Amino acid sequence: MTLGREPRTRVAVVTDSAAGLAPCVTKEWIQTGGFACISLPLMIGDQIYTDSDDPGVQERLVVATAEGRRMTTSRPSPGAFTSVYESLATQGYEHIVSVHLSAELSGTVDSARSSARQASVPVSVIDSRSAAMGQGFAVAAARDAARAGAAPAEVEKAALHACDIAHMLFYVPNLDALAKSGRIPKSLAVVGQMFQIRPIATIAEGKLKYLERPRQEAAAIKRMVELVLDEAERTIAEDTRISGLPSGRAVVAIQDFYGRPLAELLSERVRTRFGEAAQVMRSTVPPVLAVHAGLGPVCAVSVPSSLVPGLSPTGR
Missing domain, CATH: 3.30.1180.10 (Hypothetical Protein Tm841; Chain: A;domain 3)
Structure with missing residues (x-):
């Protein structure tokens, strides 16, 4: 043990599917640990889909567009965030940085904040003020910082800097x-x-x-x-x-x-x-x-x- 060194806080990173990270990247990061991606529900007609990385959903959107069918999206439920946050906590992560789709475009950030207040570990919720890879790069920057052993505040700073520059x-x-x-x-x-x-x-x-x-x-x-x-x-x-x-x-x-x-x-x-x-x-x-x-x-x-x-x- 090295005297005088602060113990490292294990930080996990969470995002949502609006980031548009390539499925292979999302899968690899989840398998590596300390990362989770929450699907944003979308509705085609009366059918709700929660796995937006499913190629079948993409095909259904094309057909629905051609047919002029009603399509909408909604925020994930606070329960979806609670489940993910608590799963990461049980894996030994002591702080979570949760980076999400712009609050001006979706209520996702509100759901995340609602769950964060009840989480068993501290959760820092970041509004990326962006979408797609504008959000995705912020997630990548946060994950890199977390894996390098950065403190929670530094992980947040990395995400926010990427948000500003992308x-x-x-x-x-x-x-x-x-x-x-x-x-x-x-x-x-x-x-x-x-x-x-x-x-x-x-x-x-x-x-x-x-x-x-x-x-x-x-x-x-x-x-x-x-x-x-x-x-x-x-x-x-x-x-x-x-x-x-x-x-x-x-x-x-x-x-x-x-x-x-x-x-x-x-x-x-x-x-x-x-x-x-x-x-x-x-x-x-x-x-x-x-x-x-x-x-x-x-x-x-x-x-x-x-x-x-x-x-x-x-x-x-």
Whole structure:
């Protein structure tokens, strides 16, 4: 025993399926221990689904969209969080950092906080103010810090820093689904269809915000490519500053929900432009977000590699 050293607090990390982590990543982290992911329920017609990583749910969403069926999402119950928190506590984890979908988009954070107040170990609930891999990178940063033996406050700090630095770009091929879910006025969707608007959005202060509204698909795709490359370049420069190394690297997550052509184009352009300086990760836009965005959305998020060493092939 080393005198004078504070005993390490075992910290676990919890998130929800809106993060859109690749199923293989989620499975590996769960098996490694100290991690859990809570599914956000979604409803298609009168049927509720809780396993949003199930490929069958994705297929049902496509059919339901084509048929014009009602689709909604809801927050997990406080009981779902209680079960996960207590399971981690019984495994010997003494503190839990729970990172979730923006409170402006879902009541998930409220459910987490309700359960946290009753948990047998301290739980720090973090509103990522984001979604998809904007949230996912915060989760990855928290997990890396926890596995490195960081104190709870440092694990929280790592998550919050990633939340601040990750910038999401979100391409929406049409506005119909957003209008049906109440995210935008129906009148705006009508105008969008009339003028063939293909918006590019982000999440700012926890809310969906439109950056640009290109008209025609070709113009929107061209602009999305430009913005993603600009963001990756900015992120590489930021990693150079953070790491203190001669050259930085970025991790670029590109997600889609049946928008593969654009997602593959973005991946190819990033790799061609930056080579080994940018690691591209591909995964699916979470079904709980696709319910509101419809078919074809593509999301791109970049973070400095130094913030998420566990996702970097070099482990730097």
